[in-house]
Amino acid sequence: MTLDQTTADRFARIALGHVSRPFPYFPGHCILNEEDRPLPQESHPIFYGSFDWHSCVHGYWMLATLIKSFPDLEAKDDIIALFRKHVTTQNVEIEQSYFENPLRRSFERPYGWGWLLKLVTELHAHPYLSEFADVLAPLAEKIAALYRDFLPLAAYPIRVGTHFNSAFSLRLTLDYAETFQDEELARLARSRANDWFGNDEACQAWEPCGDEFLSSTLMEATLMARVLDSTAFQDWFGRFLPRIMEGKPATLFTPAMVSTRTDGKIAHLDGLNLSRVWCWREILAALRPDEAFKALIERSCKAHLDASLPHIVGDYMGEHWLATFAVLALRGA
Structure with missing residues (x-):
């Protein structure tokens, strides 16, 4: 299954309906004093919609991605107008200033950090929105600097399949570091990936937990497919999931069941299903699988898409972010 223009238009309209919707909103706001009670759009004049900061950031990423992939998208003019209205030098200064206080240096770490860096990467050399990579550059550099400071201190990875997952953010951050030739950030990201995961073997894939939207496995x-060369990854993957050719661990091939989509945490599991598809496709591209294994993965991907693609729209708890993960599943990062 691939992303076509009709689906892209539908996803774009979904995102345009929430990236500038201020409420409901879930702030990750560290209150500094009794006067420090700003509305979301005051602290975050660009990324104040989509229920939370990180979802708004990757909503913008998805919109930029869609008009790059589909130049005739019906929503194209509306997307460009959105960027021109909100992504301004003044608004970027306000967004950047939020990270300046030491008590807020971990705001949106690491998930939102990775997505902001990925957004700027997507805007680089963009056919319609490249000017906004320059506008957002100070915010991106601030977050890159925070990451460069943080990675040497991060002795242990966080493996849960939620916003704190270390691997997801590093995967996106490497795209930024290589695109903008941030050699120090790239070196730190690769070093940490190898330190954290290089010796992992026989993963039992204890997933899903009840609110995960990423496959930690x-x-x-x-x-690691992004960090290692083809031969090294083939060897690492064989040790990491030694029984994968047998379809084991079976949980990786079984779509998560979503009991309700009105609970924001449980609704995360639709994202898990979609993220597995994206991951499997990146892994397959890095391996040299035989036809039987490839067919096994493709069947699993179809089952996961069938389980969650029909539920992108319906309740705002999923609607404010799931289309992004559908784009990852259908198109890639």
Whole structure:
């Protein structure tokens, strides 16, 4: 299954309906004093919609991605107008200033950090929006600097399949570091990936947990596929999931069941299904699988898409972010 223009138009309209929707909003705001009670759009004049900061950031990423992939998208003019209205030098200064206080240096670490860097990467040399890579550059450099400071201190990875997952953010951050030739950030990201995951073997894939939207197992493998060369990754993957040719661990091939989509945490599991598809496709591209294994993965991907693609729209708990993960599944990062 691939992303076509009709689906892209539908996803674009979904995102345009929420990236500038201020409420409901879930702030990750560290209150500094009794006067420090700003509205989201005051602290975050660009990324104040989509229920939370990180979802708004990757909503913008998805919109930029869609008009790059489909130049005749019906929503193209509306997307360009959105960027021109909100992504301004003044608004970027306000967004950047939020990270300046030491008590807020971990705001949106690491998930939102990775997505902001990925957004700027997507805007680089963009056919319609490249000017906004320059506008957002100070915010991206601030987050890159925070990451360069943080990675030497991060002795241990976080493996849960939620916003704290270390592998997901590093996967996106490497794209930024290589595009903008941030050699120090790239070196640190690769070093940490090898330190954290290089010796992992016989993963039992204890997933899903009840609110995960990332496959902790496959996300780790996706990062290592990005870090290692083909031969080294083939060897690492064989040790990491030694029984994968037998369809084991079976949980990786079984779509997560979503009991309700009105609970924001449980609705995360639709994202898990979609993220597994993205991960499997990146892993397959890095391996040299035989036809039987490739067919096994493709059947699993179809089952995961069938389980969650029909539920992108319906309740705002999923609607404010799931289309992004559908684009990852259908198109890639």
